Amino acid sequence: MTISRKVFFAGCCGGVIGLCVAIVLGWLSSYMSLSPMLILPLWPTSIFGIAFNGPLTFSWTSILVIVLVFGGNALLYSIVVALLARLFFSFMPTSHEE
Amino acid sequence: MGTGDIDTMQVLASTRTLDTSTTSPLVCLLSTTFAHQSISTGKERDSESGNDYFEARYYASSMGRWLSPDPGGMAVVDLEFPQTLNRYAYVNNNPLSFTDPFGLDCAYLNNAGNGVESVDQQSSAGECGKSGGYWVNGGLTNININADQGSVQMTGTTNGTDQTHASYQDANVVVSEWNNTIANPANHIAISLPGQRPVGQNPLSDSDFISNIALNGFKYNVVPGTIKPQTNTGKLLKVAVVPVTGMQAKMIQAFINQSMANPSNYSLNTQLGLDCATWVQQLLGNAGVQTGPMQPMPDDLMNQLGSMYKVY
Incomplete structure (x- = not known):
């Protein structure tokens, strides 16, 4: 597997993790109040939904909020994980198979 | 006459009570231009402008109205008496029946809340409510206090015969934290008075706010705001019960009405506008209710209120 494929794979995994973190925090927040010190670092894009206080309906605003927030x-x-992976692989010695 | 002139008049009024031995040459010069004379209300008249000086504000006898609105703000408005909506009106536009020798009157209860400790005749309704007092139009003649029920009924007089009335009921204001959607994990803060639906500060348009914060960032976002009632679909997470005096409850109601009629801008930066939590804190602060330092995040505000009041 080439380095660029590994980085792409790491980015995809990062994206899934980011989506899961957002969904879990969003779900948790509907049952308990979560500290902003926890939410903002783990889910920075939740800032786009911070003023959204209506129910999620099938409207352009709701779709925009979901796309931006989640x-x-x-x-x-995915970007952060891909960058870290790229950095990691660039410092790793070349593997025996390659 | 413009607003600037009124402000100047009020500044002059405050300088006139100074001891001339300590006043600046400018104040002395200004004070020489005022020749006072008594009129039927017993208040001093400025010979140059023809306006009468009451403790709280100036009255233009030529126009039959105050030169500035009632300093008590919207808190002095009683919807049972629509004439009170005109905050420039003198004795509710009924000068043949009333005079208002004190302008304003405020009673402070003792610590036990079962008797009057003092009456401040130099107060304004706004200052009175913020300090935990009870206000009546004119001079206080009678007060009935029910400490157990937290109710205060006051009677005043503006001319010695006709009566004015004020009725107050202590109340618990509820500050509530809501989760309305999983897309907003920071949640929402709303406020309600007894028997009313909670209301809170929101952006007028959610999509405007999103595009604004995307363009201007966390620090410089600002969009028109609106006061919206809390929807039934939201989940109630926490409730803080804030006890207030009857006068403060009326002030809070008046400030809510004022915000609904003329909402502030919505912003996460308190220098530019108000978010939901800051709006609630400002509202309570305007009525003299302590809530501590400003906390723009709902969870931080509820934790702070938890250290001062009962939170469930």
């Missing part, structure tokens, strides 16, 4: 976190995590 999709944005997935994208953010």
Whole structure:
């Protein structure tokens, strides 16, 4: 597997983790009040939904909020994880198979 | 006459009571331009402007109205008496029946809440409520206090015969934290008076706020705001019960009504506008209710209120 594929795979995993973190925190917040010190570092894109106080309905605003808040976190995590992976592999000695 | 002139008049009024031995040359110069004379209300009249000086504000006898609105703000408005909506009106536009020799009157109860400790005749309704007092139009003549029920009924007079009335009921204001959608894990803060649906500060348009914060960031976002009632679909997470005096409850109600009619901008930066938590804190602060330092995040505010009041 080439380094670029490994980085892409790591990015995809990061995206899934980011989406899961957002969903879990969002679900938890409907049962207990969570500290902003926990939410903002783990789910930075939740800032886009901070003023959204209506129910999620099938409207353009709701779709925009969901895409930005959940999709944005997935994208953010995937970028960060891919960058870390790229950094990691660039410092790793070349493997025996390659 | 513009607002600037009124402000100047009020500044002059405050300088006139100074001891001339300690006043600046400017104040002395200004004070020489005022020749006072008594009129039927027993208040001093400025010979130059023809306005009468009451303790709280100036009265233009030529126009039959106050030069500035009642300093008590919207708190002095009693919807049972619509004339009180006109905060410039003198004795509710009924000068043949009333005079208002004190302008304003405020009673403070003792610590036990079962008797009057003092009456401040130099107060304003706003200052009175913020300090935990009870206000009546004119001079206080009678007060009935029911300490057990937290109710206060006051009677005043503006001319010695006709009566004015004020009725107050102590109340618990409820500050509540809501989760309305999983897309907003920071939750929402609303406030309610007894028997009313909770209301809170929101952006007028959610999509405007989202695009605004995307463009301007956390620090410089600001959009028009609105006061919305809490929806039934939200989940109630925490409730803080804040006891207030009857006067403060009326002030809070008046501030809510004022915010509904003329909402502040919505912003996460308190320098530019108000978010839901800051709006509630400002509302309570305007009525003299202590809530501590400003906390823009709902969870932080509820934790802070938890150290001062009962939180469930």
